[in-house]
Amino acid sequence: MSHYIVVGAGQAGQSIVTTLRGQGFDGQITLIGDERAIPYQRPPLSKAYLLGEMELDRLYLRPEAYYADENITLRTSTQVTDIDAAMKTITVTKDGMSETLTYDALALTTGSAPRRLPAKIGGDLDGVYTMRSLADADAIAPEFVAGASVLIVGGGYIGLEAAAVAAKKGLKVTLVEMSERILQRVASKETSDYFRALHEGHGVRILEGIGLNRLTGAGRVSSAELSDGSTLDVDFVIVGVGIIPGTQLAEAAGVVVDNGIKTDLFARTSDPSIYAAGDCASYPENGTQVRLESVGNAIDQGAIAAKNMLGLNVEYAPKPWFWSDQYDVKLQIAGLSAGHDQVVVRDGGAMRSHWYYKDGALIAIDAMNDPRGYMVAKRLIESGKSADPSFVADPASDLKALLKA
Known part of the structure; x- marks a missing residue:
């Protein structure tokens, strides 16, 4: 057998x-x-x-x-x-x-x-966590006490999701991102701006273009020294750096x-x-x-x-999709935005989406509370079709019409 x-x-x-x-x-x-x-x-x-x-x-x-x-x-x-x-x-x-x-x-x-901080800058201190496994989540859960101060290192989706949970639980949240903006590796400036405003609206302090020099404490982390020379008092740290x-x-x-x-x-x-x-x-x-x-x-x-x-010889045809939940916003992503040369913003108030183009072709979408936009764009991308940017940008246009073209 x-x-x-x-x-x-x-x-x-x-x-x-x-x-x-x-x-x-x-x-x-x-x-x-x-x-x-x-x-x-x-x-x-x-x-x-x-x-x-x-x-x-x-x-x-x-x-x-x-x-x-x-x-x-x-x-x-x-x-x-x-x-x-x-x-x-x-x-x-x-x-x-x-x-x-x-x-x-x-x-x-x-x-x-998860990538961890080196021990030489305090990465081995108690109270420094990563968020990847069930054991990680169970270990960190008792730290989420209203009024506690948490430093989040890294402005990718894991860091932002952790920031959202901490803010909802009443913690004082500071997030540092050494790149010039959050989500820089994976999203457009428009998407970064959207989520920065969302988090700041919930009381999260976001510091971009600032790195972490070292964490200090007597066995357990108690403070953080940042690359701009400032020092923060912290109760615990979450590391989300890839x-x-x-x-x-x-x-x-x-x-x-x-x-x-x-x-x-x-x-x-x-x-x-x-x-x-x-x-x-x-x-x-x-x-x-x-x-x-x-x-x-x-x-x-x-x-x-x-x-x-089993010997069936079936080729893989990737259809990239991702999602993230932060506060009351569901972000849905389809396609890969790397190499885009145009971003079209479709602003419907509570619903918003960013459509990525390369050489005139639709390649990806970031949809915030916009399930219809996500569904339409995903189907277009997977079928190799595009959409006229001016049509997409008009929030009054019927996106489903794109699927009939």
Whole structure:
């Protein structure tokens, strides 16, 4: 009987095992995760879960009984310490005991890890947190006490979501971003301006173009020295300065790494028996290896990996989409805005969207409380169609007409 092993029990790993069974695979499946929890959603951790609006069992991707019902061996709290690609074996360790497992096909969905501040600038002090895992969220939750002062380092979506939760809970929030504006790496100036105003309207102090020099404290963080020479008193710190793809196992096994674990459009790595999907994996597009950090990519790429583990030879056709919840604003993103040369603002008051163009073609959208704009733009982008910028800019125009053109 064939044995397929998936290393990494996140969204991509779950997508693989679910798809394998859905495609009729009746062999042995083992899903291995290094966390204690069964596979769960990560996006709500920095939003609804931290706010106390979502219970733990609602985070789970499948009920625990699902794995037994589908004859999937789920191993939690288990470390994979070695891959022998020549022998097609992996070594797993749990509670100090090691075991060797043999595979016919192996999928690496090892995700990513948050970048941490160096110890030399105080990154190892108590009260300094990252926000990536369930354990992170559970550790940080007791710090969210009204009136406490929190410093958030990094003005990306994770930092902004954490700032929104802290502000809603009545904390004094300061966010520092060393780039000239928040969201600079992922969004237009128009989107940055929108979210800066949103946060400042909720009392968040945003400092752009200012970095962190060091954190200080006697065992626990108590103050922060910024690059402009100022000092802040802080009760705790949240660090959101990006992630590092989990490539260590792949590299040690001799699998090629290029902006993550390098795959082709069939989710295959340089080893024909090893596949990869999710945050840890990159795929080819326009001569470079692209890596998407999103739930949508993890689900879709995972499904492709599973189908190709079964020999179906299905190519991955990425359809990038993302979202973020901050206060009462739902941001929905479709497409990739990198390289845009025009941004068209559609301002409908409570609803607003920013449409990105490159050489006259629509390539992406940021939609704030504008689900219709998002839906229309997403369908246009995925079908390779565009939209006249002047039509888009008029809030009175009927966007659905674009789908009939």
